[in-house]
Amino acid sequence: MSRPTVALIDRSALRANMALAQSLAPKTQIMPMVKANAYGHGMVQVAQALSEKAPAFGVACIEEALELRKAGIEQPILLLEGTFSKDEIEVAAKSNFWLMIENEPQKAAVLEAKLEYPIHVWLGIDTGMHRLGFPPDQVQGIFSQLEHSSNICSTIVIASHFACADDLGGPKTIQQQNTFKKCVASTVPDRGTDRQLSIANSAAILAWPDAHFDWQRPGYMLYGNSPFTTAQVNADMLTPAMTFKSAVISLRNISPGESVGYTSNWTSNRPSSIATITVGYGDGYPRHAPNGTPVLINNIRCPLVGRVSMDMITVDVTDLESIEIGDEVTLWGPDLSVNEIAHHCDTIGYELLTRMPSRVPRTYIN
Ligand SMILES: Cc1ncc(COP(=O)(O)O)c(C=O)c1O
Structure with missing residues (x-):
């Protein structure tokens, strides 16, 4: 008795695609990207379907994160663009939302905030996409400021984003990866668990194993679609959800x-x-x-x-x-x-x- 136009979402496909991401980057953490209504699949339902295996979720803004909390999702939630205004910081700290810090005002606001609880931050570096992130030569100083602030939890994730990881033959991904590695090695001390790294989106999880590091951020592949325009052995195992x-x-x-x-x-x-x-x-x-x-x-x-x-x-x-x-x-x-x-x-x-x-x-x- 209703219009027959529907989107059927197969939760077992979502789980299988997540398992594929995990198998390609074993012993790393897989953070599902559920922003933009989980790429149209229904943010709350997707987060619930993947909740058992997901250590955290990624969203674009605090409104999305609050919607997940309201629906009972308990994992940490990373705000991929950080905060847009200072008043979000306290809410984020209370709600166990993690903040990307990718520009000077965001950094200053977190350092100056009066927080009851310290907050987890990801430090965004611009390795060549030129959309978000600090220039690599500023990373050492910023990391040091963050690690000495009582507002910031001790584990800081250094993150970046690929511009062309779907271009399997192109030079840009290797260049960005090298910039990332060089910047981290030369400026951020590795003292065990206190700094972690993240750069891989779907295309990098599927095809650039050297970019796997500690945290993976799959989006499109979780929904079962290939980010590539040509066949690719791992992407061809995905199931559209x-x-x-x-x-x-x-x-x-x-x-x-x-x-x-x-x-x-x-x-x-x-x-x-x-x-x-x-x-x-x-x-x-x-x-x-x-x-x-x-x-x-x-x-x-x-x-x-x-x-x-x-x-x-x-x-x-x-x-x-x-x-x-x-x-x-x-x-x-x-x-x-x-x-x-x-x-x-x-x-x-x-x-x-x-x-x-x-x-x-x-x-x-x-
Ligand atoms: C910072 C960041 N990480 C990860 C992703 C996920 O990318 P993909 O859907 O290609 O896996 C996105 C998507 O826009 C993003 O902006």
């Missing part, structure tokens, strides 16, 4: 020369059968998906034809042997990669997943 499903709601036959949908941007060149599916850009299916983007109907690939509407798409089903109203449709999932759809739309799967609106009910299995 989301199946974005809908159903056929109308069928019609049209003559050669008839066009379909808004702006009439597709015209048949033969007698054609057109199926209408109840999913559109209001559900996160990209409006700029071009004619020919694959859609699975009864497990057979059929081409999208005509413009994506807010609530519907149209598909050429002329070559299907049989089709009926109510037949199942998959927009992406284990049998049709979100990366492939993203490629047709000149974007990345990350964007398609994180933009899925709440109108699409998430249904959890396993």
Whole structure:
């Protein structure tokens, strides 16, 4: 009795992908990135599904962290961009949120705060992405200030982020890794457990073992999708956790020369059968998906034809042997990669997943 457009989330796939990350970086800590509603998969439900094996979670802002706490998640939660205002520091310290410190005002605010509890910090270094982090030549001084502050817990994690770890042949990842290692070795004393290191995102966990260090920060791979554009032996073992499903709601036959949908941007060149599916850009299916983007109907690939509407798409089903109203449709999932759809739309799967609106009910299995 309801619209058949749903995102089915398979918790066993999430757990298997997490286990793969752990097996690739054994004896290190795997911190699931659950920001942006767990890349569209449902932040609280994903954190609950992975809670047993996750030592901590990563989010983009304190609002996300507070939502996890409210839902009963007890692990430390890292705020990947740190705080945006001073008043967040006390809340973070009380709530066992960990702070990335990546610029001077953030550092000053933490050192000056009057805290009841010391706070765990991650010190962000800019190794070449030039988005966040301190220049490597400032790290020694900043680390020393942090380690001598009673506001800061004794274990400090030195962190950085890769710009191009999905580029398997490119030089940038090695350069950033070398900058990171050199900076740490020359400026931060290793006295056992009091400093730890973290730089690996999904692509680095899967393909750059020298970058594994103490903490891994997997996002996209946990949701079962490869960050690479070509086959990669570890990434090929991932299982997509989301199946974005809908159903056929109308069928019609049209003559050669008839066009379909808004702006009439597709015209048949033969007698054609057109199926209408109840999913559109209001559900996160990209409006700029071009004619020919694959859609699975009864497990057979059929081409999208005509413009994506807010609530519907149209598909050429002329070559299907049989089709009926109510037949199942998959927009992406284990049998049709979100990366492939993203490629047709000149974007990345990350964007398609994180933009899925709440109108699409998430249904959890396993
Ligand atoms: C600092 C940081 N670490 C880790 C990740 C996870 O990256 P991925 O989803 O490619 O694994 C992100 C994602 O944006 C990030 O910003």
